[in-house]
Amino acid sequence: MAQWQEVQQLPPTHLERVHQLYTNAALPMTVRQSLADWIEDQDWQQAAEPFSSHARMLFHSLLTLLGEQLGSLGPGDEDFMLKHNLRKARIDLQAAFEEHPENFANLVANLLQEERCILRRAQAKGQVEATPAPSTASQSSQEQEIQQRLTEFRTALQEAERAFRHMEDLQDTFDFSYKMYYRPGQDHSHDPQYAQHIQALQAKLQSLDRQRREVVAQIQQLLGRSETLRDFLQQELSAWHERQQRSCLGAPTDTCLLQLQGWFTALGEGLFQLLQLLRAVGELRQKVTYEQDPLQSELPLLEKRLQEQLTCLLQSAFVVEQQPCMPNTPKRPLVLRTANKFCTRARLLVRLHDRNHRMEANIHIDRDPPKTRGFRKFNILTSSSKTVLVGDSPREGLVCDFQYLTLKEQKGGGSGKGSRGTNEGPLAVTEELHLITFTLAYAYCGLELKLETSTLPFVIISNNNQLSSAWASVLWFNMLSPNPKDQQFFTTPPPAPWPRLAEVLSWQFQSTAERGLSREHLHMLAEKLFGSKPPPDSALPWTKFSKDGAAGFSFWAWLDGILALLHDHLKQLWKDGLILGFVSRKQEKKLLKVKRSGTFLIRFSESVLGGVTCTWVEHPESGPPAFRAVVPYTAAELASLALPDIIRDYQLLAEENIPENPLLFLYPDVARDEAFGPYYSQRQEGILTKKKEYLNQRLIRVSSRQPHETWQTQEELVMTTEDLETLRLNSGGQQPVSPGTVPGGDRTPGTPQAVSPGLQQAVAAGLGMQQPGSQIPVLPSPQQLGSGSLGVLQTGMGDLGLPVVLQVVQVGPGGQGVLPIGGGAVGPLLGSGTAELLLGNGAAELLPSGLGDLEGLPLQEPELEVGAGQLEATELLPTLDGAWSRWVSAGGWGAGGSFSADPPPPFPLPPFPFHPIDSAVLLDPSDPFLPQSEDVALPATASLFTADGDFPPLHIDASDFQ
């Protein structure tokens, strides 16, 4: 479109500038309008140069044209004003510029340039407004700046090309005249015409020379601007690298490369275009050159500068888009296991390529391995080279995608069978960092380069139990290493400043369970690590983070255990903020002290790896408030019964009163069922009309305590089976707040006694776990258990298929009387309504034990005929004997094997408050769903991200993370 037309279509604000431009201009707008096309076609710039004969010619042409225009206008009145204006303009112009037409040329040239300038500004503004339509709000000023500079760069490039074409014209003219008129060697002293020609020739050469210098200056300027632009892109790219690194660590950031690719490609295109232009200029120099030819000296400089810019741009544009990652642990990239497949992908952000040139990318592992003793060497199995795929859509871009790679360790020839043995280096396997380097042979527009980029350092493990500590290394490196390629980082790992570490730890929770750590959480962790009132500049050394730990495991192992627990069992509760989680004992008391009795909070155990516990407060009538905590639940317990259900049905057995659920209000003050209602597992309502073959069953957890014990609670898993209704719980009146949610209340008329016949209970009681080597055996103590004391709610018929495998509880035909008990460990059940259970004394202080992996109590489906009233008097029968002996035989007991033989003492033993007694459930070694007894002790390092088949309970499907 012609310039003047474009100008007229400008939005009002910019049009205003045009009006201003012409207000005081010696060239009236009428003239500009009438002769728009002709004016734009002339080269005023050149005419404006001093001593240009062109200026006079143009000036007179303009006057002539104006005259013609006047003549062509009809005699009608409608053009009267126009005719007047044109006539006046013609006279004025003639008067003003007749003497110095070059001033006129200069004036017009400047006006045209100003117009272009206004147009460009309007255009740039328009583009800024138009392009970011999808993400207007998020576009930062920096992005706008880049966009605008790209637009300006393109415009400037077009101008340079225009200037080049003008130079070409000048050169052609000169060339022609030169061939026509230049006749050296002959005697022209008497030929005045020849002298004239030579003079004209000289003038042409002068103007060619000037134009050349002009073009060179313009290209210098362009290069200068492109340097700024490249700086901007470099900054954006560095920010992206940082984002990618953070995202590897689990931070929620955007690592999309599309915008960067767009920018890099645009600048690359521009620079390659400039390269072509320079070459064209070089060709012109080949044809005509002279002494002091600016191209002679300046061109090589320009070319070098441009090539360097292009090289630099392309080098930085080659990036690893996806860091090496095993598909089954997508949340923990940069940890690779030998023989496991992994993938990685690189991308060239300058999406320019030569279709005829096949680009091949290669990968190498540890091209320059550090000279550390024992540094393992690996081979990449499967192909290490790949042709770069060229997708047509920008989304695809120039990508080399390596999938299905695997690593194999090179065994040193003479080093024997042991893979490391004497070769053991100073670094642990999980502190050894490896790199994959991508190389790409790039060729475009005659520029050939070898591009190179490297992944972030990764850790290679050979066993899944190294995953947790490998991930700790990845965290540490990416958090602290100033050099993203430093493979020797762990020879002297720096300490982590707490604020930085806190952020990274929070990301772990964010990425695992979609909720980061709060200020309070972090405060607790800081106090745990650095003592109370930690100085703000505290820093944690690497060994303290990943290696040493007072409790027998490191800080990281503890956190990772919690992460695993969260991921497997508590994701939703954590995400919804129901788990207070990281609360110190001191803080916990402070929080609960002021709350009413029955207020509880859920926190992570500090002594058990991957344990969660509830603490509640009780305000006795006299004396200070009492705080009670249940032995931490670990993944094993939670696998059989979810935490909300535990909380819902939790019972505290106490001698002096009826069992009750002490957990009434979730801290700060939410009724239990209101808080956890949505998470309770569905319980099928019994269908009264349907005759049932079996009683329903349900697993609950209870703790018992003796009247004189204030702190110890012992926990056990209680299995109840029943039909539709239940024994009434908490008949003492401490009914949970929302009765509606607790089925089996008194509301069903007539049911309580009559319809709750089959009640059976398997109690895994008293399996207090002692620390190995403890001198004092913790003995089960008999305890009274009221038959009505068990919270029992109905379970549906579908229970048969529930994964909870229940240990059979033999109920005699007729369902009454004494049930057989083996082993003599437990005295026969006495009388209706009471059962003597063996309950150990739970110690208040919970310490870690190997029993963290307890399994659900396996119970067989009781073979009870459901019949109203039939089982009326059936009492609970703990099959402790079986449980005991099985437990012992399972070898999980250590020195306590004698328990089974020991008859229970008739009286409760005094409590041993400082000996931990773990909550326990019976382990049935024959259960196919549970690990065999040899597996009792899980490795401490096993974490939720293990994907191995070794530990079915911890098996993670990759889809879990989607």
Place this chain on the structure above:
Amino acid sequence: MLLMSHRGGHQESKKKLEISPSETMKAEEENYKEEAKEPKSEDWRPPSVFGAADLKNRAVGLYNIGQTCCLNSLLQVFLMNIHFTKILRRISVPVCATQKKKNVPYQMLLLLEKMQCGKQKAVSPRELVLCLEAHRVTMFVQYDAAQLFLTLWNLLKKQMKNPELVEKLSDLYTISVQEHLACQICSSETKRNSSMLSLPVPLLDSDSSMLKTLEKCLQCFFRPEELTGHNMCFCEHCGKKTPFQQSVKLVHLPQTLTIHLKRFCFGRSAYIHKISNCLPFPQDLDFNAVLTEQQCQAYDNEKAAWKYELFAVVAHSGTTSYGHYCAYIRSLTECKWYCFNDSFVEQVSWDDVKSTYGHSDLYWGQTAYLLFYMKKQPQ
């Protein structure tokens, strides 16, 4: 001699043409003379001494007439400085034509007038170049900007006849320092006052490691140096060669402060190579924050005025042996940055100026070489 050679498709027609450039130049000069004649007749003073152009130094390009990018950049730095042009406009015009031709301040003033009064986007500094050549400042060769700046300034100073103006020029540009030389044995101290046109600051410290900022470079420049071993000096009091401490103390800073970044280092043998590493320089520079009490030798009211803002950067791209100069100048009237690439002038932003910080990966990129700071007006 303008020498042309013609190549291309017609190899056989390759011939040499010799046209005397002096002829054409003469012709052009005559043209100029005619133009200049008018005002010459009546005791001519530049028409706009007190006119609008005095206050409005418009950014106009200068044609490169053959390796004059260095000169052009420096001329722009001079002529865009309104404090300098105020002085320049007061010079007395030489009487005869030959003197006029050889008078650098006068030719510079003519050039300024040509730039400001004309409506061309660029003008040619031909007369000034010829004038400089008359003073043995040959053109068409690569120049070091710092050296040329000194040469130009000295010529200006020498040829300004009016002592008041000479003083003003000195005040505008010269830095006063006091050099101290103290014997480490007897503590006898010699002091010497001297003035400099620019602060030549090193980019490498004494251990040859890169300095990170301009402030660090300045601190390094004013850091006392121990002269020991081979560098020991003869002490009159001790009567023998003793170790000395040499230090430079800052006494006075001018309105326009020139800082010369010594972006070159001597490698093996005589080979000099350019340091292209990144050296950030601030837009605002407060010497009180940079130097310690001991490094200054000035009164408080002098020191209070040591607050500067960046006015111009002369940047170099290329190697030590050949390259290109351009100037980034912040127009004092418009408060906008311009980039002057010979005839090509463009408004730019601070980000563009920052691109001259340098980059260790780019050997051909543009790097700041001379920095010109302007004293801030007291609030």
